[in-house]
Amino acid sequence: MKYLPTRILWLLFLPLGLLAQGTPASTLRTLNEAIAQAPRYDAVKRQRIQALQTTLARTPAAALQERFAVCGQLYDEYKVFNYDSAYRYARTLQTLAAQLQDPARVTFARIKLSFILLSSGMFKETYDSLSLVHIDDAPDSLRAEYYTLLARYYYDLADFDNDTYHTPGYTRLANRYVDSALQLYDAKSFQYAYFNGLKYIRSGNMDSALTSFQQIINNPMLSTHQYAVTASTLSDIYIQRGQVDTAISLLIEAAIADIKTSTKETAALFNLATLLYKKDDVKHAAAYIEQAIRDAMFYGARQRKVQMSAILPLIESEKVNRVESQQQMLFIYSAIVTFLLLVVVWLAVVIFRQFNKLKHAQRLITESATHQREINAKLEEANRIKEEYIGYFFNVNSVFFNKMERFKKSLDQKVNDRKLEEIRFLVNNINLKQEKEDLLRDFDKVFLKLFPNFVQDYNGLFEPADQVKLKDQELLNTDLRIFALIRMGIHDNEKIAQILEYSVNTINTYKTRIKNRSKVPNEAFEHHIMEIKAE
Template identity: 60%
Template sequence: MKHLVIAIAILFFGFSTYCQQSTTSLLSNLNDAITQAPQFDDGKLKSISELKINLAKKDNNSPGYKFFVYSRLYDEYKIFKYDSAYSYSKKLLEAAYQLNDQSKINYAKIKQGFILLSSGMFKEAYDSLKRIDISHLPDTSKAEYYSLMARYYYDLADYDNDAYHTPEYNKQGNNYLDSAFNYYDTTNFEYLYFRGLKDIRSNNRPHALVNFKKIMSNPNLSYHEIALTASTLSDIYIQNGQIDTATALLVKAAIADIKSSTKETAAIFNLASILFKQGDLKNASTYIERAINDAVFYGARQRKVQVSAILPLIEGEKISRVENQKKTLITYSAIATLLLIALVTLIVVVFRQVAKLKAAEKIIMAAHAKQQEINTKLLEANKIKEEYIGYFFNGNSEFFTKIERFKKSVEQKIAERKLEEIKFLVNNINLKKEKEELLKNFDKVFLKLFPNFIDEFNALFAEEDKIKLRDNELLNTDLRIFALIRMGIHDNEKIAQILEYSVNTINTYKTKIKNKSVVPNEDFEHRIMDIKTV
């Protein structure tokens, strides 16, 4: 007993590890398998096509050969497509009658009963199975017959699913399996599987768990055997509340069904039901659609009813979620719209403030430029003032010295009564020379302030009209007029007074000079004022 417990613990640990793969990873594998399903079905159809080609050959018309090929075609179709499987079960039965072989007739009836039961046609399946003469069956067929009858009662129990009929049907199914066990090899798949199935129906889940784990540890199982075992074993874990392990088993069963092109299957339907309860609507919807397509393709009436019962629930939940998402989206959209309006308002305010700042900046820059210009003019005016004040005091000092000498000479001559000499002194004063000396000093001071004046002035004229000064000439009248303008004296009367010309003469000079210039007359004086001091 101790060794049995240890063995069970080892089996349980090993199988628990086998089932611990990430559900997400397993579902991804299942989705990949669904994508590849057409390729697996193509392999099935290719095998069927080859059998039909062999059957169509003229030299293969014997009832015995037909029975053999019909049996093969039935096996290909029995979990793939009901209509075709049922059709070949009838042809199989016809070939058996042609052979007049009672064991083959009963064999064909068992096959027909299986396909009718798989399609959910309980009455027809029962009628077919009850017409079988068990006494003419070999042991292997007896095992198949009894296990098929057990399955018939188990399916009735599941279909009725009530407290009165279900226990009785399960009991009859168990009795038939007891009869089947007498003819099964205790080491083969069918024996172990039906042992576990009987334990489930007898509410002996721990013992059933041992049997199914033992089957799953066999590395030589076919895809269909893996699917059948994993799907049935998942029921035990569902009843034990171990949903994650059950889900992993159902995924493995569904993948195995796809790889074996099994369309008469419950694994993917049960998987969809679990995922729906867990809230995984996306995968649940995908798998229930797959289950519907399989049920429709196979033609399983009972399965279509089961699948159709959960489909509206899934679709209703999807619609409910979509509505909730729609409401959430509307809420978020409203919030986003308000935020967008606030953002646009903020942007407008910011742009207006920026525009105001730019306008203020332009005003400040203009004021700054104006201030710079004023400062430059003030500096220039200060420099001119300093130079000409110096010149004025120096000139006046010399003038006063001359006056002082002249006064002393006159006073001396008056005292001495030398009138002729006084007259000589007065006549000796050369006003023209004094005027020329005054202008010459003006020219010196001006050119000291504006050393580039002549070059920049000439730049306003064509080559032939440029002013050419005589030797020892600093400025001429033309230049002096505009030199005075550059000094800030714009009044023609003042200019005429300084240079001792009439106002008309000054106007004539200015007009003649402007007309020769290459710049417009109205811009000429502006260009003169742009000439800078050093």
């Protein structure tokens, strides 16, 4: 559905007196309900497209005529729905027509490509494409479509230039192409009636145009899309005649019909927003212009975006002006009220602010208390760990010093008695490996006393097949000790390596291998370890 850009000017500068009457809320509500249902209509459209695409995928590559027919259907589905997809299938039609070496199909494909280029506002590309069409030997239906497309092209150029020099010439040329098309269309067809009425509009014969389009819109055989096109065009006539409420009702019906047919290349909603803006219904105007912009963006209509940029800033500016006007009225009213009311309002504001401050302070206190409880819990846990391990290491050191003292006394005695063989036996009898194992086992006991659920919580981070299975009499293994030390707050790999008597590379290898097996992301593994609670 093409929108004539010159309409923007006389829609925007239409006398306000013509727009005095209100728009029935029920009709706008019906349109709003249709807009809300648009995704459902679009879903039905996509289902049809998906079915055709499936048919095309199943059609053998050698079946050129069948593929051409399906691509033509896909083009028809997309031509007012999405420019990019319609353009792609128009190009595919050209390729298939060339392979079929069928001049009629070549012309058909070229006309379809030209239509979609013009719908997107690409005038130069449309002219280049139309100049390649050879229409002499084409069927009447293609010739008629070609002439109406040329008429649309020159009408759009006339609207785009909108001057006193080029526009009349373009309009005359377009009218001649309409005359050529009318000679080929069936006089009872929709195309004949529509383009005949359009010629009346362009020639300035509004009475004949009105009669023509009223006859068309009363035809019960119109498709939903044809009704939308007719209603939108008829609304232009009523606007020029000053019957704006009738035009608005027609545009609402056209917009609803466009929504039901998933037509995104449309001007009805945009024109409706423009008229509602002039009627000071900024709320609905803003909503409809935003929907029109979304449709234009989805379709890819370049000229639509330019047209909408002319009205959208005005609507947004009017919204701002209304807010400012309301603020001024509030200021005037506040100057009229009595002193007592001002005092009451002032007290209410003060109480409200104090209440908000109190709520804010209460929230801060609650957050601080929660944070403090967390800190206290962590400090309590740290103190328990510290107390346990200070006692543990004092006990270990005490036992170690007692052993060393006994060893020193025995060694001194042996040295004094010069019993070298017994000294060698005494030294060789020191089992450092066993001492280290005893030290680690004592560490395991103290750690599990603090974190009795550590092994269970640790295994919870792995799938059953990757969980740690300890041997008999084994409290912790190397994997568990590495992360036990981390839970104790020792995160430095070098310190962990010194405690466990491994190299730093070995510790890194252990940690990487363990994290890779876990269910949680590697970077979050140690965080989960630190979340294991002490008891």
